[in-house]
Amino acid sequence: MATTSESSSEKEETIFQGKVFNDPIHGHLELHPLLVKIIDTSEFQRLRFIKQLGGAYFVYPGASHNRFEHSIGVAHLAGELLRALRTRQPELGITDEDILCVQIAGLCHDLGHGPFSHLFDGNFIAKQRPEKKWKHEKASIEMFDHLVKENDLEAEMKKWGLDPTKDLEFIREMIYGPLDTEDTQDNGRPYEGRSEDKSFLYEIVSNKRNGIDVDKFDYFARDFHHLGMKNNFDYRRFFHFARVCEVDGEKQICVRDKEAGNIYDMFHTRYYLHRRACQHKVHTNIEAMITDAFVKADEHIKIKVSGGGVFTLSTAIDDMKAYTKLTDRVFEKILFSSSTKLREAQQILKRIISRDLYKFLGEMQTNTPTSLPKDVRNAWKEELKKPLTDGLNPEDFVDLVITLDYGMEDKDPVDHTNFYSKNNPDKAVKLPREKVSQLLPTNFSETIIRFYYKKTDETSVSAAKKHFEQWKKNQEVKM
Template identity: 35%
Template sequence: QRGAPLLFLSAPLPAFHPSPTTSKAPPHRSPAPPRRTRSETSGTGGGGTRAPRDMGEYRAFPDGDAAAMTAVPVLPSSATHPSQEVAAKPRYGSCDRWYMKQVFDNLHGNISLDPLALQFVDTEEFQSFLGGLTMISFPCIMPFRLRDLKQLGLTYLVYPGAVHTRFEHSLGVYSLAGKVMDNLKMHQGEELGIDRVDIQTVKLAGLLHDIGHGPFSHLFEHEFLPRVIPGSTWSHEQMSVLLLDSIVDKHAIDIEADYLKMIKEMIVASSKFATAKSAKDKHFLYDIVANGRNGIDVDKFDYIGRDCRACGLGCNFQYWRLTEGMRVMGDEICYPAKDYLSVHKLFTTRADLHRTVYTHAKVKAVELMLVDALVEANDYLGISLHANDPEDFWKLDDTVIKSIETAPNNELKKSKEIIQRIRRRELYKFCNQYSVPRDKLEHFKDITAQDIVCSQSSSEDLKEEDIAVSNVKIDLTRGKDNPLESIKFFKDFGCNEKFPITDDRVSHLLPAYNQDRIVRVYAKKPELVEAVSKAFENLQLRMYGEKTQVHDTPKKKRIRFN
């Protein structure tokens, strides 16, 4: 009713997960007005316009809003409403509201999922409710996935609010990819030839870009696998591609091979598996979800905002300034020159998250312990054996901890003891850390426990298994290079010239170095803290001729007697 007051909900709407049998259309809806045929829309007296080639026919929505026109697939002549059994499925790229489903996200609000996206979302490889031993105890219950992969792994043990998952992050990237494409289509759609197929393809790449992540986020890829498979080149991007092929085949999802290939190329666009862009049309499409050109992509837009909110940190970066101001020039996404500092904040905010959240000293201590537990359990559980087989890999998620804890035998005794220490907060003890000097960054090699053992005094008896080392790398996504040097800007929307902006033209307060390397050392037993700290100090004197550590070597605590 016109003029009726708006009703605001006092609590967020719960996420709705439609079943395959109910995702096509609501069962009860008044019949839609008759479609206008091409002859009616192209006549001189009707005042209509002919539908574009890629958008099907126009039809008014049942609510009677004449302005709400959309492109929908043509239904068989015997069907007048998509709720009828004979109604055809929407074609690739269509956006009929009758087929859309709404999910409420606490960062982006309502997210509309199109029919093809729903076919991927409603699979066990994507979602997650149960996992681990549940599949063994109850074979009829299929374990699912992304809901049991925490976005920040074990960070929630330090930041209790960091319990969000890859599931909601994937929905967020899907939504932001759609907003970027809608904005580009609105302002440059005809110039760039953007159609509904392009929009749907980029959105699906955003939705599916993280389905290949292993348990505990990047820990599985960068810490666990190199320990059990020396020289491992495994990557979550490549596993996402393998899982995507598996989902399409297993669930008989109707998608053309060319579109599927585009989605896979967009997923790996920022990895070592990226293909040459000279072989692609519309190169800018491959810089939206995973940007290998300069690092600005909707993946970062979502996880920076989501992680800051979950951890209770302030976020000065406003992604909407970039999504609304971006413009494609010469097949490259460019930004207004006035938004230079906004672009810089994207990278500095990400670096701050790495420094204060992702590589927090306590977070790294817990991760080192869990890696030790997983390595001990690998032979029994065969975790690494599933890493290259998508049919088995999708069953791996964060519930592997429960699988270890509830194992009914003594094979996993050592792993259980380590996890029990984590539960009791008996963590590896932090000894000290140092930042690698700037003049040593280029030739720096990771420090190992063996390096520290070799630096101990003759009176000590440290072993490699007594020491844990974390080599932390923090940069602006491009290593020692400044990513802003790879970004092009324009003066205003009436200008067709793009240009880079150097730091000295903006501010002399911007950092001169774009990379930090930090070495942290932990003792696995409290009584070894002093010995490990002294050996670490000797290592620094041997390598650099001086102590570069942050703290003094800890002294033995005095025992207080009452």
């Protein structure tokens, strides 16, 4: 990681101050001293207490891994990929500073996750503060800025040859994407941290063009390992065949043409992981229950910060000091609370522990048209406005929309991927589908609407199932 101008003593200092981690996925990996400095902050250590797969831990007991080790893995893979590119293509001018910045982005890309990861922003905040349009990526750059300020890291960055003004902007852009959309419209360039000849650096951690990035490479390997499932995608092979080519005046990471089938397999691996674990019907049920508990507990959870500020579960996102204190531990705080104000939320969480879950009524599945899920949900909401028989209460029904895709909604991500050939390694081309395989998928997204019922007594559940099945038959006739 040392720059070419460093003396021998400076290089020895880098090695001495770095740290070796024994990771169950990548083996022994060594991280730069600046990365270690970030890892040792309370803002980063918080990730030890946020489950990587959220509520999946209650379905798969091995899925106890956290955002902490995933983030370290992403930083490691970012460095490995860039060093591989630099070795094969020294003309790219990849500097040690470039590698360090990309690794910092990989390390910090998930700083903004809340309790139980995607449950917090995708379910809880979306329900409690829908006007906020808040996502964890936005919180990640806010937490990163807070981390840098609280720990005086600008001075540490300068020590290792980074420019806090330019390089901090570069790191934020790699985590979140283009930061100034108005400026993008004015000059046509989405990024400011690096010039056009380094545009490929933005595809390492979070690839906005086609989704092929080291974030996926790590969580594929890590999630499958802890779920006890087999991962069929080998990122090391991708590293070997990745190459930077110029595409319409822009430098992009391209893949060897013979690897096209493996790229499709990679995206199918993502689909398989979501179908088997992330969107497992018991997992989504449990996350709906945790969300309900958090909603009921929201105003009664008090997070105090220095200076006298007090925040709730849903308002902690407005203050990074408060948000630093918010982790999965809020589950235990509710579960073991003696406060009567948290009693309703507590009862829901106790049901999860005892496996007294919401009852699954059924589901409806579609891949076209894209408006159908919204139409079905609206029809179901209208149905629940009608007088219900057998003592059924509309508030006891839950409907969840689950989308399974290749990462780009209904688009084929390989259409946004460029390839090169062995005989012409500097020319990027698109590959027609028929040249890849005759057995490729034609649809790249499917939507499932799942219906649950909160009560568990046989009489109510039987009545709820009967009502749902009759409504479902009526909807299928209309479709």
